[in-house]
Amino acid sequence: MLVTPELLNTFPILxxxxxxxxxxxxxxxxxxxxxxRGIVLKSGVRxxxxxxxxxxxxxxxDFTIDGREVGLYFVDAGDFCGELGLFDDGPQPEYVIALTxxxxxxxxxxxxxxxxxxxxxxxxxxxxxxATRVRQLTFQRSLLGLPNIxxxxxxxxxxxxxxxxxxxxxxxxxxxxPTHLEIAIMLNVSRETVTRVFQTLxxxxxxxxxxxxxxxxxxxxxxxxFAEGTRDL
Amino acid sequence: MLVTPELLNTFPILxxxxxxxxxxxxxxxxxxxxxxRGIVLKSGVRxxxxxxxxxxxxxxxDFTIDGREVGLYFVDAGDFCGELGLFDDGPQPEYVIALTxxxxxxxxxxxxxxxxxxxxxxxxxxxxxxATRVRQLTFQRSLLGLPNIxxxxxxxxxxxxxxxxxxxxxxxxxxxxPTHLEIAIMLNVSRETVTRVFQTLxxxxxxxxxxxxxxxxxxxxxxxxFAEGTRDL
DNA sequence: GGAGGCGCGTGATTCCAGTCACATGAACTT
DNA sequence: AAGTTCATGTGACTGGAATCACGCGCCTCC
Numbered sequence: 001m002l003v004t005p006e007l008l009n010t011f012p013i014l015x016x017x018x019x020x021x022x023x024x025x026x027x028x029x030x031x032x033x034x035x036x037r038g039i040v041l042k043s044g045v046r047x048x049x050x051x052x053x054x055x056x057x058x059x060x061x062d063f064t065i066d067g068r069e070v071g072l073y074f075v076d077a078g079d080f081c082g083e084l085g086l087f088d089d090g091p092q093p094e095y096v097i098a099l100t101x102x103x104x105x106x107x108x109x110x111x112x113x114x115x116x117x118x119x120x121x122x123x124x125x126x127x128x129x130x131a132t133r134v135r136q137l138t139f140q141r142s143l144l145g146l147p148n149i150x151x152x153x154x155x156x157x158x159x160x161x162x163x164x165x166x167x168x169x170x171x172x173x174x175x176x177x178p179t180h181l182e183i184a185i186m187l188n189v190s191r192e193t194v195t196r197v198f199q200t201l202x203x204x205x206x207x208x209x210x211x212x213x214x215x216x217x218x219x220x221x222x223x224x225x226f227a228e229g230t231r232d233l
Numbered sequence: 234m235l236v237t238p239e240l241l242n243t244f245p246i247l248x249x250x251x252x253x254x255x256x257x258x259x260x261x262x263x264x265x266x267x268x269x270r271g272i273v274l275k276s277g278v279r280x281x282x283x284x285x286x287x288x289x290x291x292x293x294x295d296f297t298i299d300g301r302e303v304g305l306y307f308v309d310a311g312d313f314c315g316e317l318g319l320f321d322d323g324p325q326p327e328y329v330i331a332l333t334x335x336x337x338x339x340x341x342x343x344x345x346x347x348x349x350x351x352x353x354x355x356x357x358x359x360x361x362x363x364a365t366r367v368r369q370l371t372f373q374r375s376l377l378g379l380p381n382i383x384x385x386x387x388x389x390x391x392x393x394x395x396x397x398x399x400x401x402x403x404x405x406x407x408x409x410x411p412t413h414l415e416i417a418i419m420l421n422v423s424r425e426t427v428t429r430v431f432q433t434l435x436x437x438x439x440x441x442x443x444x445x446x447x448x449x450x451x452x453x454x455x456x457x458x459f460a461e462g463t464r465d466l
Numbered sequence: 467g468g469a470g471g472c473g474c475g476t477g478a479t480t481c482c483a484g485t486c487a488c489a490t491g492a493a494c495t496t
Numbered sequence: 497a498a499g500t501t502c503a504t505g506t507g508a509c510t511g512g513a514a515t516c517a518c519g520c521g522c523c524t525c526c
Contacts, residue, residue, distance in 0.1 A: 062375045065388075066462050070378040072371060084367060087360035093368045123356060127320035130363050134317060135326045137370040138305060142295045144377055144421055145303040147514090149483075155298075179503060188377055188421075190484055195505060212492080212503085229299050380484090382513075412473060423514055428475060445473090445522085 003029040003105055011052055011078060013125050021115060029107045034098040041082050041096035046089070049106040052080040056102030057176045061185065062094045071186035073136055074099075074160070074178065083126060085109050086116070100176045100213075144188050150233035152187045153197040154226035157207075161217060169220045177215040200233055236262040236338055244285055244311060246358050254348060262340045267331040274315050274329035279322070282339040285313040289335030290409045294418065295327045304419035306369055307332075307393070307411065316359060318342050319349070333409045333446075377421050383466040385420045386430040387459035390440075394450060402453045410448040433466055 005022035008014050008029070014022065031054075034040055040058060041047050051058075058075035072094055075081050081096050086109060116122045146152045157174075158166075165172035178186075180194040187194075201207045206223055208216040217223060225231040238255035241247050241262070247255065264287075267273055273291060274280050284291075291308035305327055308314050314329055319342060349355045379385045390407075391399075398405035411419075413427040420427070434440045439456055441449040450456060458464040 062371055062378075064375050064378040065384075065460075066379065066381070068378045068380065070375050072374060084364050087357075087364040090364065090368065093371045124320075127360065127363070130360070130367065131317050131320040131323065134363065134366055134370065135323065137367065137374065138295055138326045141305060141370065141374060142297050142303050144374075145295075145297040145301045145418075146299065147301065148299070151298075181503080185378075191504090192485085192506085193483060195503095196483095199505075227298075414473080424474090425476085425515085426513065428473095432475075 003027075003031050007031075007054070007105065008052075008107075010054070011080065013080065013122075013129065016121055016125075017115065017119065021119075025107055025111055025115065028111045029105050032104050032106055034102050034104065036098055036101055038098040038102070039095060040098055040102070040104060041092050041094075043093065043095045044091050047082050047085055047092045048110070049082065049108050050080055050086070050112060051082045051096065052105040052107060053077050054103040054105060056098060056100040057178070058096050058102060059099050059178065059182060060094045060096050069185045070188075071182065071184075073133075073140065074186075080129075083129060086112060086126060087130065099178055099182060140186070146229075148229065148232070149187075149189055149193060150197050150200070151226060151229055152189065153183065153194055154201075154223055154233070156183055156186055157217075158223055158227040161220065161223070165217075165220060166224075169224070171216065171218045172220060173210065174215045174217060176213055197233070236260075236264050240264075240287070240338065241285075241340075243287070244313065246313065246355075246362065249354055249358075250348065250352065254352075258340055258344055258348065261344045262338050265337050265339055267335050267337065269331055269334055271331040271335070272328060273331055273335070273337060274325050274327075276326060276328045277324050280315050280318055280325045281343070282315065282341050283313055283319070283345060284315045284329065285338040285340060286310050287336040287338060289331060289333040290411070291329050291335060292332050292411065292415060293327045293329050302418045303421075304415065304417075306366075306373065307419075313362075316362060319345060319359060320363065332411055332415060373419070381462070381465070382420075382422055382426060383430045383433070384459060384462055385422065386416065386427055387434075387456055387466070389416055389419055390434075390450075391456055391460040394453065394456070398450075398453060399457075402457070404449065404451045405453060406443065407448045407450060409446055430466070 003026045005019060005026045008022050008026055040051055043062065053075050055077050058081065060072040060075070060081065062070045062072055064070060082092060084092065116126065143152055143155050160174050160177065161172060180198065181191045184191045184194045198207070206219040208218060210216045226233050236259045238252060238259045241255050241259055273284055276295065286308050288310050291314065293305040293308070293314065295303045295305055297303060315325060317325065349359065376385055376388050393407050393410065395405060413431065414424045417424045417427045431440070439452040441451060443449045459466050
């Protein structure tokens with residue numbers, strides 16, 4: 001499907017590029033849609049494209065030796081994934097799966113590598129992105145150290161809260177929230193455990209379901225306290 | 234203390250650099266020794282140097298919100314750490330601690346950034362290093378998904394086995410093995426649990442202590458089987 | 467050479483999250 | 497409209513790791 005330069009221009013990382021370069025990239029890119037549960041990037045193979053997420057939510061997942069699913073990170077609209085191949089020639093280390101129906105743009109690695117050579121600011125930006133990924137993985141790992149499991153779930157929920165709402169601490173809404181199972185694999189807990197924590201949060205009016213595609217957070221302050229361990233669930 | 238260009242040249246990542254550049258870097262670098270438990274890099278602050286490890290073993294550690302220690306990765310001699318600051322202007326996300334007495338070389342970030350600008354192959358190499366870090370963190374995360382805890386410990390032990398020994402599968406030795414506690418925080422288990430797994434491995438003659446600074450692995454094949462879940466401890 | 471700290475070893479106890487089993491309802495497919 | 501799948505909700509049970517408590521031996525440092 002057709003990819004316009006304007007579409008590429010909506011992604012922060014590509015914005016600094018001049019229109020001619022964007023057009024050039026757009027010509028080589030393809031727009032791909034995936035249904036929920038669709039496999040966007042495959043683990044173990046050498047992916048030859050970076051995946052920009054235009055709409056929806058993705059999850060990076062890995063599997064243990066004995067086949068259990070492990071959640072690594074979420075990807076929100078405007079972000080991208082699969083950039084590891086730009087930096088070395090190893091295979092994609094994890095699967096990337098669509099949590100919702102998604103609209104993505106696949107840009108060939110080779111094309112982006114060319115652009116990197118001509119625009120050093122792109123190298124900087126992509127390097128920074130990789131650094132962010134390391135920080136994110138590190139933080140997610142530290143969550144698993146929490147002995148209090150309700151706290152773990154609240155931390156993960158807190159991460160899903162939009163940045164602007166975190167400042168104001170008023171009620172907000174999380175769109176396309178991951179399912180309990182998808183949260184569970186991020187935190188190394190069972191699906192039932194996540195359900196029970198949500199049950200408690202709902203009973204206390206801290207969160208509230210608003211249809212399948214959105215979750216109301218009524219009491220952000222309490223959620224934050226639980227996440228930080230200031231108060232116990 | 235004095236750092237010679239020859240010393241820097243022993244590190245694979247710096248080897249491609251011409252002697253004049255190495256000399257220039259050496260002048261700005263400093264050799265620092267740390268005792269066991271010494272804090273090599275501090276979390277939360279902007280470190281202004283990369284740390285090359287000449288001798289000993291380091292561990293990257295983070296802390297949970299409630300203060301529990303979490304192990305992230307090990308660093309062996311010849312490798313380096315603290316390179317995140319080359320790619321963005323954020324602070325060091327984790328502590329790096331000396332597991333043994335160590336000899337390190339601190340090279341200022343600014344100096345390395347200059348070198349990066351002049352030698353694109355350094356950018357490539359450092360990017361590849363960051364990519365490797367991501368893969369490593371991902372793999373370590375997948376270990377935590379293993380429901381069988383003995384298997385987790387065996388996997389971690391397997392990671393510590395020198396690469397050459399993994400091919401031959403004969404007995405080998407792990408130098409400066411981490412303590413049980415240091416392994417425990419890598420795997421999200423208690424120190425006692427690690428001790429009990431080691432106890433079993435020793436009873437079955439699979440591993441054997443050889444002084445405080447080395448661990449014999451008699452039966453690499455069995456260790457591998459346990460790590461892969463082919464056989465149960 | 468005594469003292470303290472630390473790494474390791476080990477049993478007893480506890481308790482909490484995983485697992486299992488099943489129910490319910492919504493969103494699809496056919 | 498029936499059937500299927502999936503997300504969620506919930507109770508009962510249990511297993512296994514955390515925790516606690518303590519002992520032992522080996523350092524290092526006064």
